[in-house]
Amino acid sequence: MVNSVDNFLIFNNSKYFMNNKVRTAEINSPQKLTKNQKLGIELTTAAGVIASLAVLAKTAKTPYSLKLSKIISTPFKDSFLGKVNYNVKNVLAVGAGSCIGGLTGGLIFDKNKNNRQAKVREALVQYTNIALPIATVHYASKLGELAAKKLPKLAKPVGIAAPLVGLAAGIVAGNKLANKLNQIIFHKKDNRPVELTDMSAHLDDICMTSQYIVKDNILTKCASRFIPIALLVPGCEIGKKQEKLS
Numbered sequence: 001m002v003n004s005v006d007n008f009l010i011f012n013n014s015k016y017f018m019n020n021k022v023r024t025a026e027i028n029s030p031q032k033l034t035k036n037q038k039l040g041i042e043l044t045t046a047a048g049v050i051a052s053l054a055v056l057a058k059t060a061k062t063p064y065s066l067k068l069s070k071i072i073s074t075p076f077k078d079s080f081l082g083k084v085n086y087n088v089k090n091v092l093a094v095g096a097g098s099c100i101g102g103l104t105g106g107l108i109f110d111k112n113k114n115n116r117q118a119k120v121r122e123a124l125v126q127y128t129n130i131a132l133p134i135a136t137v138h139y140a141s142k143l144g145e146l147a148a149k150k151l152p153k154l155a156k157p158v159g160i161a162a163p164l165v166g167l168a169a170g171i172v173a174g175n176k177l178a179n180k181l182n183q184i185i186f187h188k189k190d191n192r193p194v195e196l197t198d199m200s201a202h203l204d205d206i207c208m209t210s211q212y213i214v215k216d217n218i219l220t221k222c223a224s225r226f227i228p229i230a231l232l233v234p235g236c237e238i239g240k241k242q243e244k245l246s
Helices: 002-028 035-058 068-073 088-109 113-150 152-186 196-213 218-224 232-240
Strands: none
Touching (some): 035 232, 088 113, 088 232, 113 152, 113 232
16 A cells, blocks of 8 residues: 555656656746737847947948938939948948847847847857958958058959958858857857858848959949848848857
């Protein structure tokens, strides 16, 4: 009789702990974001990009009007978006707007508090992926120009190779730096690889690289008009980022 009671208690206790474990896992596991949550994150990311572009338009050498009637009546080629030169400063500003907008949307719409640090870590990764490659492209191109002056016969191949090397080095270094910073700041060893969605953040780098290789080319100028759209992706990735269970 005693054995029967003991077996009954052991069975029920193990059943309780198993159920409790399952419930805990369900609470802590990432819940897929709903369409409305994703839409909210996308809208806040777009708002961040638009806000950055508005600031750039108002602080341009010749400030642009932000009145809706004026924006609508101005031909695209004469507007800020049609004329802006996406240099390092401008891309960093638009990228910052995207990252801040995406992070804000993620914190608002993703109710799971366990995902908050993951989003902050992803913001660091994404902004590093935007900033470092564009800096390496810029400075590698400057070094290439100096080398071309000293070696005129090699001016063309050096002019092509320098920004491309800068781009490749920046992508790899940006990823490694972001992982290292996350480890130092958050004590989290992610070892996050370069992901396909990270490539959108490099469209600005590719456009800048092509501009250094082929200056004043209509195709590269047209491609650069899509930089703000491409930079929406990093912000959305930040907002939708969720903590992975170890």
